Amino acid sequence: MLLVARLAPAVAGDATVTPVPAAAWAMVEEEARGQTVYFNAWGGDEAINRYVAWAAQVIKARHGVILQHVPLADTAEAVSRVLAEKAAGRTRDGSVDLIWINGENFASLRQAGLLSGPWVAALPNAPLLDTHGNPTTVVDMTLPTAGYELAWGSARYTLFYDSQVVLVPPRDPAGLLAWIRAHPGRFTYPQPPNFLGTSFLKQLLFLLSPELARARFAAPVGADFDALTQPLWAWLDSAHPHMWRTGRIFPASGPAQRRLLGDGEVDFAMGFNPAEASRAISRGELPGSIRGVFFSGGTLTNSHFLAIPFNARAKAGAMVVANFLISPEAQARKADERIWGDPTVLLVSTLAPGDVARFATLRRGPATPESVGRGFAEPHPSWIRALEKAWNRRYGVR
């Protein structure tokens, strides 16, 4: 603990990364040895759980750190716990050492002063991050990560459809609306405030807004909310009556909608991991005719991160774990669709040749669209709550 505290000022400040003195990192590794890191991460996906179990094995063998996965049904459980610990005056020896997090949860914890940091720049692997090509690795929903969280994987909003039924997938809002009208009851989206549902709203909002208005979303919500979101509500107003259950019932989550797609109740699903459907096909959970597609006007992109709570017991251990998780070895395995299929946050072209090869051999599954095209950075987090509230007022109560 002490060592990390002493190290912190040296690496504090801006997120631009300079190589870390090997000696300083060796001290962190030394302190970490023997520590148990409680990694609070959503535990609903068995493939992810197995990946974390693999990482735990490697980390234990190489660094003597015990990585203990605390599987959550919802990340808010861990946020809640850190909050309760703060309320109970537990400023050290907290129960969460490392937490898988992004966006709103990060903003909440950061604002409440519940995160430790900055610590990211102290990691030897931090310079490998693709901070220029993929700015979402250092700007989390418009909030600079400022070294308080480390990008772990990246995501692009992807539409999945059944190519047996949808021969030519719509790739813009107007086309989607036309398709929905022509095929009543076959489209839906997860109900906000589920994050995938809210993301669908954000995705549409970007596409429906004129180019000039888009910059506005990076700033907090203001009095112009109604005017700016008017095209979104107009789109939804005309789509809902033709949607699944005439827009009166919505699936609870992305996975719930994926199930509907698998059962043939709807022809679309959506997710943030472009490889999600390929994986589901290989598991036999979705039929082989499912394909993925990005909106042609641009797709919502973001990253997910690792953060250390202010009162973590094993801060050094958590840093060692985090450093391993962004190593080329761990990232390439994570990007493998047979393992997990989560896109990497590293700039692959600058890696050592051996590491580049790890990524070069990866294969895309049948339903994974090629990651090209324009990305939209997430709007300021305040838009989420505002969109959810407005959606609920309009469609949440019948």
Added chain:
Amino acid sequence: MKFLAVWVLLLSALLPVVAGLAGTVQLDTAAWSELFKTPGLVQSLTLSVWTGSVASVLALALAHVVLAAAVTGGWSGRLRAASLPLLATPHLAVGIGLTLVLAPSGLLLRFLSPWATGFTQPPDWATIQDPLGLALILGLVIKEAPFLLLALFAALGQVPAERLVLQTRTLGYGRLKGWLVAVAPLLQRQIRLPVAAVLVFGMTNVEMALPLGPRTPPPLALVLWQWFTSADLDMRPLAMAGSVLLMLASLGMLGLFMLAGRLVGRVWRFSAGSGRRVTSASGGLMPGGLAVVVGTLGLASIIALLLRSIAGPWRFPAVLPEHLDPAAWSSAASVLPGVAGLTLALGATTALLAVLLVLAAAEPLRSDAVLRQRVAMLLFVPLLIPQMSFLFGLQILLLKLRLDGTLAAVVWSHLVFALPYVWGLLAEARASLDPRFTDTARLLGAGRLRVWLTVTAPLLLRSTLLGLALAFGVSVAVYLPTLFAGGGRVATLATSAAAAMTAGDMRYAAAHGAAQALLPLTAFVAAVVLGRVVFRRRLGVPG
């Protein structure tokens, strides 16, 4: 001093709740005014009240009628056996299983399509999550009727049912009517607390409402759950105010139910006084048929979930999956043993502690029915308050005691929910022992402890075994208390099943749900079989 054991029992059951409530119920006026501005709040609350109370009334009526038909018709053994799987399967698993049966893409329509319905795609029907909450009500009835049935079976021990039925028979009543007139009201008096627990659970549950409940708006408990799990920390005060509102509503409904119960009792007596005899044997057909429908739907849900757990791709309207695929089970098999082992250990510890606490406290109260009833009511308090309204406060208490995330804290939280059931079963069993057995032993010069060990304990063995199984079952089932007390570090089958369910891979989730159901089921069967084996050469030992 004599009542030390009683105080220990009450303290261990109520301290977490009182501390938890103290941490939750804060007068945050801003949060309250924000709460009342929430669109759809009234509809949400109305839905909670409507689904919870209708489901409770239906489950209660069904349990009574079916029990009457079963006991008088001689199939109560089979009924008890058939209700055990439903009782043991967790709520969330039954709820999801029911969606796999009832949804437009579910088993029911697959059986009828396309030959009878002409559907090649699932129709756009709201057979689940319907705006009136009928699917939710059905799901609750499927889970709660077996529970009330079990409570009725337990109460049967305290009511001279056979004698009463015989008397009504000599007065010319048919079996069923005789039962309903003479026995049912006595039973009802015994199960008031379980009924109250069912009502509160029906109004405040998340597990059933999540897969089956309406969505625009959802029942209040679901809204609160969304707020509690929101990333926006500003929502927490709102969630807490909302959970207090839900608690007040459930307490109000409890009062209303008590009043209604009296009224029904009066009408019942009046109609019984009419003296109309119903002797036709066909009276048992309708309740029997209802039991079969509800039971079949329930068992079909479990089967659907199991089938889904080994299914490959499964397009509508195929009745069976394209091919079977045990991958989910084999990958679950790599994590299940560890989690199941911990679940087993927690359940066993909880069961042992619960039974010991209850036996110790039942001893001084054995001849005081009034005090026993008071203790029962106090122990039931945790079941009459929405869990959400005290768990956050409980977490802070545990943090202050530095107990959070420990196995001890988890066992404690499980005890809170197991004790009321064990007390209801075991304290009454202790009280109904004939005091002449122990008096005789005392007269023969045996000390108190020896009398208890050689006379009382063996006589109570069968009830004790059932009590152990019951407490074990509760421990395996509870999700939220495990989550909050365990600080997320204690992964049991309940928490891993819930996490798997949120991921939507039904096959992996079903494997967890099945494992979670299997443990208590095994415990119940073991308790019954063991009781039979031990007493196979003895006559007249109470069950």
